Amino acid sequence: MxxxxxxxxxxxxxxxxMIFDVDGVLTDGSLMFTAQGDTMKSFNTMDGHGLKLLGEAGIQTAIITGRRSDIVLxxxxxxxxxxxxxxxxxxxxAFVELMREANVTDEQCGYMGDDWPDLGVMTRCGFAAAPANAHPDVIARAHWVSEARGGQGAAREVCDALLRAQNRYEALLAAACGAARA
Known part of the structure; x- marks a missing residue:
């Protein structure tokens, strides 16, 4: 059986x-251009704090994105x-090279993506996540889908889900509450 x-x-x-795409995951997918041709992106602070919490819990974080941007760096x-x-x-x-660099297996990797260019990694990693507004074909192949849209809390939701699944959420929350009282 x-x-x-x-x-x-x-x-x-x-x-x-845990690996993240950028446009449509860590941002809302909008690209703003200045008159000089520079690109601007908007990031959610709660998403960012979620990624920091993963690091505090010993979970490595990574970005794989198709675009190049000094803002992302x-x-x-x-x-x-x-x-x-x-x-x-x-x-x-990039995923295969990253696994070697981080010394992890595909089952130990998570990836959050929102569109077709992400599907190759999503179908190979152990935990595939997508924002609520991801392409329907991506959502259909995800193991987990956020309630929030990309760039609007989706990354924080997946970070919280990982921390809860690994029984680390409550300790981090207690430490934050203790730090707030000090």
Whole structure:
């Protein structure tokens, strides 16, 4: 008899490296251009805090994105994201290199993506997540889907889900409450 498929929570409990796409996941997917041709992006602070919490819990974080942007690099450095792959035309190749660099297996990786370029990684990793407004074909292949839209709390939701699945959420929350009283 075949074993029952893993639940999203069981998959999340195994994650040692959580990877995020940028446009449509860490941002709302909008690209703003200045008259000089510079690109601007907007990031959600709660999403950013969620990524910091993953780091505090010992879960590595990474970005794999098809675009190149100094803004993404600056945000990643601010959030202490140690693995950054920009301009990744082949996200699967970047994923394979990242697994080697981070010394993890595909089952120990999570990935949050929102559109077709993310599907190659999502179908290979142990925990595939998507924002509520992801493309329907991405949602159909995700193990877990946020209630929030990309750039509007979706990344924080998945971070909280990982922390809960790994029984680390309550300790981090208690520490935050204790720090608030001090």
């Amino acid at each position: 075949a074993a029952a498929p893993l639940t999203a929570t069981e998959r999340a409990s195994r994650v040692k490296l 600056a945000r990643a450095q601010e959030l202490r994201i140690s693995h950054i792959y920009q301009g990744a035309a082949d996200k699967v190749a």
